[in-house]
Amino acid sequence: MVVGLAPGAHGSNRTGRMFTGDRSGDVLYSVLYKTGFASQAESTSRGDGLELRDLFITASARCAPPGNKPTPEEVRNCRPFLERELDLMPNVKVVVALGKLAFDNYLDILKVRGVIRSRAPFVFGHNQEFRTAEGQPVLISSYHPSQQNTSTGKLTEAMLAAVFRRARKVAERA
Numbered sequence: 001m002v003v004g005l006a007p008g009a010h011g012s013n014r015t016g017r018m019f020t021g022d023r024s025g026d027v028l029y030s031v032l033y034k035t036g037f038a039s040q041a042e043s044t045s046r047g048d049g050l051e052l053r054d055l056f057i058t059a060s061a062r063c064a065p066p067g068n069k070p071t072p073e074e075v076r077n078c079r080p081f082l083e084r085e086l087d088l089m090p091n092v093k094v095v096v097a098l099g100k101l102a103f104d105n106y107l108d109i110l111k112v113r114g115v116i117r118s119r120a121p122f123v124f125g126h127n128q129e130f131r132t133a134e135g136q137p138v139l140i141s142s143y144h145p146s147q148q149n150t151s152t153g154k155l156t157e158a159m160l161a162a163v164f165r166r167a168r169k170v171a172e173r174a
Helices: 023-034 072-088 100-112 147-151 157-173
Strands: 002-004 057-059 094-098 128-130 138-142
Touching (some): 023 147, 023 157, 057 072, 072 100, 094 100, 100 138, 138 157
Parallel strands (some): 002 057, 094 138
Antiparallel strands (some): 128 138
């Protein structure tokens, strides 16, 4: 499972598929294709033929937020959707959190559910792996593939590919 930030106003909010039709998606789908999680390297619309393999993509917020940054209230209001998706997919082996907001939101869910006692041991960083509790998915944190991160070199395709290669190895061991 990949947890992102929110639908992009000119991307997935328009196309109906997460990370489709924007710069973040260009990078993400290229990497998903190279690591075997997607049938093609790009996605332009829901009906473009792309098929995900052993992967589900969701977001912390469900609406395109102003300035592409959801408020804490928006994230709280949308959390039940993410929680329901987690409940509906009991066989998830790995959660890849794209960005600190997705990372924090996922950990907040685990804390409220009593899976973890504290978030303190979980420090966000790129390509970090966390084991939260027996029987729970492994959490891997990654910088978000936003244009800001990719155009500055904070995140490269190679760095993101390393995250998804790690996710595949973890899932295969589980």
